Amino acid sequence: MxxxxxxxxxxxxxxxxxxxxxxxxxxxxxxxxxxxxxxxxxxxxxxxxxxxxxxxxxxxxxxxxxxxxxxxxxxxxxxxxxxxxxxxxxxxxxxxxxxxxxxxxxxxxxxxxxxxxxxxxxxxxxxxxxxxxxxxxxxxxxxxxxxxxxxxxxxxxxxxxxxxxxxxxxxxxxxxxxxxxxxxxxxxxxxxxxxxxxxxxxxxxxxxxxxxxxxxxxxxxxxxxxxxxxxxxxxxxxxxxxxxxxxxxxxxxxxxxxLAGKVPGFSVLGIQLQTLKMGSRWALVVAKATGPSRHAGFRKGDVLLAINDVLITTAAQLKNYLIERTEPGQVVVLRIQRGDSQELLSVTLGGS
Missing domain, CATH: 2.40.10.120 (Thrombin, subunit H)
Structure with a gap:
């Protein structure tokens, strides 16, 4: 109908x-x-x-x-x-x-x-x-x-x-x-x-x-x-x-x-990304790590692959995941490419 x-x-x-x-x-x-x-x-x-x-x-x-x-x-x-x-x-x-x-x-x-x-x-x-x-x-x-x-x-x-x-x-x-x-x-x-x-x-x-x-x-x-x-x-x-x-x-x-008398808050990862072409594909590359991501060990040049096993291809997709599926203080696991190897980094999210 x-x-x-x-x-x-x-x-x-x-x-x-x-x-x-x-x-x-x-x-x-x-x-x-x-x-x-x-x-x-x-x-x-x-x-x-x-x-x-x-x-x-x-x-x-x-x-x-x-x-x-x-x-x-x-x-x-x-x-x-x-x-x-x-x-x-x-x-x-x-x-x-x-x-x-x-x-x-x-x-x-x-x-x-x-x-x-x-x-x-x-x-x-x-x-x-x-x-x-x-x-x-x-x-x-x-x-x-x-x-x-x-x-x-x-x-x-x-x-x-x-x-x-x-x-x-x-x-x-x-x-x-x-x-x-x-x-x-x-x-x-x-x-x-x-x-x-x-x-x-x-x-x-x-x-x-x-x-x-x-x-x-x-x-x-x-x-x-x-x-x-x-x-x-x-x-x-x-x-x-x-x-x-x-x-x-x-x-x-x-x-x-x-209505519960609280201020709406959203998770903060503290990472600035840029899109770079690597071979035939575009990749999300860390341009700057601050706050939670810096404490977790992110470095400039790391390639972001996934968060909690969810593949991430755009910065908007990452931002949306953080807003809709996480809370401040939650621990998330991000998979990155660093050089020739992949690594897992655990991050305790901050709040906005």
Whole structure:
């Protein structure tokens, strides 16, 4: 069973020729043994999941409201990003969706304002944030009756290739808009964040940042992080047909740590690598060893082969392994090539 779409940039609120929006959703039911009512039941379940996600989504308001002209598709407020309610008044969003520039530095504000699906403006207080994973956690203030009327839960497990997904958010400050797509490579790396990202084929714009990516059950499987720009209406308004999402398990790890009153920490190996061509293959070579790796005996010129018997071919892969599969203080074993022989080095990881 799949949900597919033909959602173009114009469905996100603004079209190049200013024609109205069109959202077309096609539902396909694939199989040989479905009873006549099976597809209808599934479609109803998906529809309910989308409605709950819509109710759980909030818009992140600009710190200073801009002059907004009257129109028939937007809100009379300036929305810079999206967030999602996971219950108990907790809002999860992208760190960069709330960052502000103060004195030449980017800071995470102690308080933000959000708007709910039923147009209630609420203040939210920061609980914690993490630059490694571009995640920020806030708690809503005010009467609970004014909080979002729904919440979403994290999915168990991770996504894989070809999963049918959707997001709810405020692209270009308009919304809430609902966009559908398909997961591509779940192990993509960009220089904008330290962890891996999930590539999603989906039309999104600036303003979707911080919104939830959900599966067909309405479970949270990631946070919208970045796009590859393919269309531009104005210099500061960008849309793309390929999105990159922070994986749900990593987001959940940050949220759980923050709500426990702790600071999210990640393992540090203390090694700088460079990629050099050795014969017909490219290899990861130690350029500098500091901290834990220096104490373990790493030397400049060592070739990194594996960590805990997992082959490592890129620096991003090593970084992702450390973030997702280790904890500060844990001992890991790295296999290296030194000269003509291979050696095993045990390292006690530091913390960020």
């Amino acid at each position: 799949f949900i597919r779409d033909r959602v173009l940039s114009e469905t996100l609120g603004v079209r190049m020729n200013h024609v109205g929006t069109n959202l077309i959703v096609f539902v396909f039911f694939i199989g040989l043994t479905f009873s006549p009512g099976c597809g209808e039941v599934f479609a109803t379940q998906v529809s309910q999941a989308i409605e709950q996600a819509k109710l759980a989504t909030v818009g992140i308001l600009q710190a200073e409201q801009l002059e907004i002209s009257d129109n028939n598709y937007g809100l009379p407020v300036s929305i810079r990003g999206s967030g999602i309610h996971i219950g108990g008044g907790v809002i999860v969003t992208a760190r960069h969706a709330v960052e502000r520039s103060e004195g030449g530095k980017f800071v995470i504000p102690d308080t933000i304002h959000v708007v709910t699906d039923d147009l209630v403006e609420l203040q939210a207080v920061r609980q914690g944030a993490n630059a490694y994973l571009d995640v920020a956690v806030y708690h809503l203030q005010g009467p609970e009756l004014d909080w979002p009327k729904a919440q979403v839960a994290f999915a168990e497990g991770d996504v894989t290739y070809g999963d049918q997904v959707f997001t709810v958010g405020y692209p270009l400050g308009w919304g809430p808009a609902i966009n559908f797509g398909t997961t591509g490579n779940p192990n993509t790396f960009l220089p904008t964040v330290h962890s891996r990202l999930v590539q999603v084929d989906m039309s999104v714009c600036s303003g979707n940042s911080g919104g939830g990516l959900l599966n067909q059950r309405g479970q949270l499987i990631g946070l919208m992080h970045a796009i590859i720009q393919t269309e531009t209406q104005h210099e500061d308004r960008r849309c793309g047909r390929m999105a990159f999402v922070l994986p749900g398990p990593l987001v959940q790890r940050v949220v759980t740590t923050v």
